[in-house]
Amino acid sequence: MTYTAEENLLTKLEVNNLDQDGVQCNFQRTCRVPEGRINSLPAGLGSFPIYKVSDFKSGAPKDWKEEGYFFPMYKQEAMWINFSRNYRNPRAMIIAAGNINAITGKPFDLSKDKFARNRRKKKSGELSIRIEEGNYIVTPPQPWIDGWKAEDGKVYQFVAAEMGSGETVEGQITGEEKIGGIQIISYKLKKGVKLIRETMPNEYMIGGGWLEPSFDSCFESALFMNSKGLDSAVRCCAMNSVQSMGLGRGGEISQKIYPDPYGLKVWEPNPSKVIRLYLVSSADFKQVTGHDAPATPVTYEAYQALGLPWFELYDSKYKDIQGSNVFGKLKPVSGGSGAKPNIPENYKPKPIDSKIFEVFK
16 A cells, blocks of 8 residues: 555654553554453454654644643544563553553542542542552563453453543543543662563464455555645644543453562552553544544454454463452443444455454554
C-alpha cells in the first residue's frame, strides 16, 4: 500500500511504544469478547497509533498535559496492554484508567470510592498512588493485561466508553467522570538490589489461525487516509469540545495477574515515571490532528468467521492476585458485538505462535 508524503509525515509523529524506564509497552486493538462466559485471550490486531500531546498543542484540549500522550478509540472498542519481552530490569507498575486502579478497583482519591464501607476523607487533590501489597503488577513476569482484575483467575475486558455516559468504571465507582484516559505509574528497584529475574510465560494457540501477511482487504491501515497535510494537522484548532473517552467493563477473560515474585521491599517507594494517556473519540480525533481515525475495529463475529486465533498461557506454576469483586457489580459497556462479518474472498489462515499480529502495519 502506498502512502502520500503528508501521511508519511504524520507517521513520523507516531510513537510505537511507550518507555517505562526500560520496559516498552504498547496498546493492542482487539475484538470485544462476548459477555456471560469466560473467554480465552484474544489476539492483538495492531497497536493503537500513539501521539504526543506536544506535537498537537493547538488542536488538543487545554486541560491535556503537554508531556502526555493520546490515541483514538471507537466507542465500545476493546484493547489490551502489552509489555515487551526485551528487558533488562523488572519494573513494578500501577495500571489505572480514570484514576481507578485496575487491580484493586480503588480510586486514587479514596474519598470518592462509593463502594467503600468507610470513605476516607482526604484533602482536595491529594492522591494515593503508593504501591501496596496486591495493587500493582510486575513485568516480567506479567506479559500483558487485558482488563480489570476480578476474582477467580479472570479479568473484565478493557472497553472504551464515552465520558459522561455513565458507563466508565471511573463513573460507576466514583459517581464522576472527570479524569478518563489511562495512567501508568512505574517504580524502580532500590539501588543495590540483586534479583534472580523471572521470565515471562509462553502462550499457546487453542483455536483458529492467522491471516496471510499480505492480507489487508478486511482491515484498513491504521495510517490515516486523507488529503490534509501535516501543517494543517498541527495547526488545527479545537473550536469545539473534544469527546474524551474512558475505559468501561467488558466481557470476562481467563487471565492471571501474577503476584510480585520479589516482594514489596525491593521497590523504591516513590514513582520513577508517570505516563498519562488521553483517549479521544474516533469522531473527534480529526479535530485534534486534522486526520481521520483508524478504520473501524474488527467485531467478534468477524473475528470468529475469519478463524483468528485464541490463546492461553503456560502459567500453571504462577499464582494469581485475588483482584476485586467490585468490577462484577458494575454494568458493562452497552452495545457489544453484532455487526455482520466482513470476510475477504481470498482469505487463507496462516498459523503463527504469537498473540500479536500487526494486521494494520
